Amino acid sequence: MSDLKIVSMKKRYLSENIRDLCFGENKMAFVSGPRQCGKTTLAKSLLKDRKNHGTYFNWDESNFRRAWVKDPNSIVPEGKASTVPLLILDEIHKDRRWKRTLKGVYDTLIAPCDILVTGSARLTVYKKGSDSLQGRYYHFRLHPLSLxxxxxxxxxxxxxxxxNLFSRSKKTRxxxxxxxxxxxxxxxxxxxxxxxxxxxxxxxxxxxxxxxxxxxxxxxxxxxxxxxxxxxxxxxxxxxxxxxxxxxxxxxxxxxxxxxxxxxxxxxxxxxxxxxxxxxxxxxxxxxxxxxxxxxxxxxxxxxxxxxxxxxxxxxxxxxxxxxxxxxxxxxxxxxxxxxxxxxxxxxxxxxxxxxPVEVKLSDTKPSAHWRKFLPLLPCNKGIQVVMKRHWEKHEIAGKDLLVTGAAEFLDYLP
Known part of the structure; x- marks a missing residue:
């Protein structure tokens, strides 16, 4: 099986943060990001970690929309002795009153229940008024796959x-x-x-x-x-x-x-x-x-x-x-x-x-002349020039470190 096929089964990079920062602190987790970047996969993997103890709802489901409007508390899954259930609400931002309804559900929980909200549009939750969700959630932006x-x-x-990057702490994978x-x-x-x-x-x-x-x-x-x-x-x-x-x-x-x-x-x-x-x-x-x-x-x-x-x-x-x-x-x-x-x-x-500061060149490993203009003006003491091919070379400009490096190596240090 190829590495890419294997990665499709792995946890996404936000999984641990959601568990530690939100579910471990009795807060809701909001995850937004581009359509088809993996939000639903992330949500269902978190549900699978609990042996599917919880419920996934999508706004496009007519039965869910009906329950959401008539009796939103009815969608909350029942807990078990040893496991807190997970309630996943996908694309509910399409409901104009979703913030007010969600606040009501969260504030009237009878038993512990973790709540995850996902959406492919910005979850514009910062709104003044009685339906504010302030203090009840953390918001994460999920990206597609990186190198x-x-x-x-x-x-x-x-x-x-x-x-690690500037010390070249590992060999290029x-x-x-x-x-x-x-x-x-x-x-x-x-x-x-x-x-x-x-x-x-x-x-x-x-x-x-x-x-x-x-x-x-x-x-x-x-x-x-x-x-x-x-x-x-x-x-x-x-x-x-x-x-x-x-x-x-x-x-x-x-x-x-x-x-x-x-x-x-x-x-x-x-x-x-x-x-x-x-x-x-x-x-x-x-x-x-x-x-x-x-x-x-x-x-x-x-x-x-x-x-x-x-x-x-x-x-x-x-x-x-x-x-x-x-x-x-x-x-x-x-x-x-x-x-x-x-x-x-x-x-x-x-x-x-x-x-x-980061400069991008397709193939030119010679430091850009523009570094001498900008690097002395910046308070940071390091800069990076990224090229497509493999390369690793340090330069000094105005007493500061400039690293010219290949993209594959550079990106392998980033999240």
């Missing part, structure tokens, strides 16, 4: 990542290069990646795109221009990695600036794409407004260099989300660019301060 998770789903702490090649070819989502079939991957991608635009977008937006949004979506992959201009898309689509902005917000809410914004504090003549867009499924991107940059972006964003969601600090992803068009592709912030 390291293909063989190891254990936690990686931020300090350990940095120290034998299968890492193949994993990178597979990710580049099939994308990060479990179904096409595990199938290892380019034709099936194209069909899967086409189907996923149609469902997101024609069904999920319709559910959250109630807008009539779905065919127009579908056309806009087809124009976006070629813009990955470059400065994203709403005006440029507006001109192509012949609609207003606000309309394009609203459509993009919907696509971000559905975890179809995300924006990385420029960082400008203490950076002379820094770009402040225009960001860059990336896809949660970088398999959507045809250009090899842009797809590679998107792959690196996804891995960095996954690390930022995991470390933030599990309490290790507030980690955010930005990029650096000034008005002279000098740029460093990514900058990870920790608690609002620059922590790690």
């Amino acid at each position: 390291r998770e293909l063989h190891d789903a254990s936690a990686v702490l931020p300090a350990d990542f940095m120290e 034998n299968g890492a290069d193949k994993d990178l090649k597979d990710l580049m070819k099939y994308g990060p989502f479990p179904e096409p990646l595990l199938a290892q079939d380019a034709r099936k991957a194209r069909l899967w991608r086409q189907n996923r795109r149609e469902i997101i635009v024609r069904e999920e977008l319709r559910d959250i937006s109630r807008i009539p221009e779905l065919s127009r949004i579908e056309l806009m979506v087809s124009l976006l992959p070629e813009r990955v990695g470059s400065l994203f201009s709403i005006n440029s898309v507006r001109e192509d689509m012949e609609v207003s600036h606000e309309t394009i902005k609203r459509w993009l917000t919907y696509l971000q809410d559905l975890y179809y794409l995300y924006e990385v914004k420029p960082y400008h504090k203490s950076i002379p003549r820094a770009l402040k407004k225009e960001g860059k867009i990336f896809f949660w499924d970088f398999g959507e991107v045809e250009d090899k260099a842009a797809r590679f940059e998107n792959l690196i972006a996804n891995h960095l964003l996954k690390a930022c989300h995991q470390w933030t969601d599990t309490g290790w600090g507030k980690y955010e992803l930005f990029f650096l660019r000034n008005k002279e068009k000098q740029e460093i592709d990514f900058l990870v912030l920790k608690d609002g301060k620059p922590w790690l």
Whole structure:
């Protein structure tokens, strides 16, 4: 059996955090993430750990919707002497009153019951008013598969990542290069990646795109221009990695600036794409407004260099989300660019301060000239340049360490 087939049976990287931080502390767990990234698989694996002592409900089930509206407490599974049941509620955010109803269920539990809520749209739970769920849950963002998770789903702490990478604490794993090649070819989502079939991957991608635009977008937006949004979506992959201009898309689509902005917000809410914004504090003549867009499924991107940059972006964003969601600090992803068009592709912030800049090159192992512009301006003392092929070389720029490393090795240290 291949390593990829084996990983499909493994626990996802959030399993232990959900058990320890939520179920061990009498809190609900909210898990959101892109459609078909593995949320249901994660939920059912947690249920299986309890020998299926609990219940899984999906909003698309008519019997569940009826019970949810008429008597929501009736869905709570009964406990056993030695095992707390698990109640899984999938896609209940489609109910406009889901927060209020869930609060009522949680606050009136007669016996202990762990609750897991999953959804493929952002669970916008931060809302003022009497139905606030504040203090009753922790929210986790589940990502598709990353290179390291293909063989190891254990936690990686931020300090350990940095120290282990720069000290090269382990040899490059034998299968890492193949994993990178597979990710580049099939994308990060479990179904096409595990199938290892380019034709099936194209069909899967086409189907996923149609469902997101024609069904999920319709559910959250109630807008009539779905065919127009579908056309806009087809124009976006070629813009990955470059400065994203709403005006440029507006001109192509012949609609207003606000309309394009609203459509993009919907696509971000559905975890179809995300924006990385420029960082400008203490950076002379820094770009402040225009960001860059990336896809949660970088398999959507045809250009090899842009797809590679998107792959690196996804891995960095996954690390930022995991470390933030599990309490290790507030980690955010930005990029650096000034008005002279000098740029460093990514900058990870920790608690609002620059922590790690990362430049992405398809093949150029020579340090980018832009490092000499930006690295002296940053408080962090390390930088990384990632290339596709195997490489490992340290440089010193302005008294700071710059590591030029191959992607397979670099990504094997990240979560």
